[in-house]
């Protein structure tokens with residue numbers, strides 16, 4: 507039997523509190539009979555607003571990042587303790603925008619992954635290659651490095667709270683989606699890497715989401731692939747009218 511599906515919305519740096527509340531309410535209402543696992547990840551500034559709206563529903567509350575340190579003199583950073591206090595359950599880490607625009611490397615991402623796991627969060631670890639890396643035939647090597655680097659020191663027990671999101675950088679916000687077959691091939695490879703690091707059972711169980719221009723029109727075909735267990739959605743997560751059909755694909 508295939509793993510259960512997990513559809514997540516990454517709202518990135520969008521929405522005021524009022525707009526976030528409106529979207530969250532619409533999602534709660536329209537996904538209340540949804541069959542899958544769901545997540546909404548608003549900006550830090552909207553977490554407190556969205557938290558009571560999704561509490562007790564089938565939509566988890568996610569943050570888009572966290573600091574690598576628990577507390578201290580880290581101007582502009584947000585701590586896992588503060589996220590926990592807001593009711594956040596999941597932290598997205600290693601997003602390509604964090605890696606490439608804000609120069610986060612595997613070592614820093616790994617520190618955040620381990621800290622978040624140690625505080626009981628679920629982690630969505632994002633990986634994915636740049637266009638030039640794909641064109642140079644290095645997509646698998648890059649993803650392998652990011653999986654190994656991101657999961658360094660993570661115990662087999664904690665791995666149960668890790669989700670991997672494969673987001674080829676060239677497909678993010680560009681309207682270009684990896685073909686379902688190309689995406690599935692990378693997912694199968696990543697699963698094999700997890701198997702090598704942990705066990706065949708861990709490889710079989712780990713949820714691997716696909717991200718990069720997921721839309722209502724392509725969701726069902728992507729989700730039909732053997733190794734694709736869900737989606738991490740950006741642009742199409744900003745409206746209930748586009749996120750709900752993805753969340754209820756097929």
Ligand code: 13P
Pocket residue numbers: 516601673677678679680681717718719720738739740741742
């Ligand atoms: P888009 O769906 O806008 O391509 O963004 C994907 C993404 O980065 C989700 O984290």
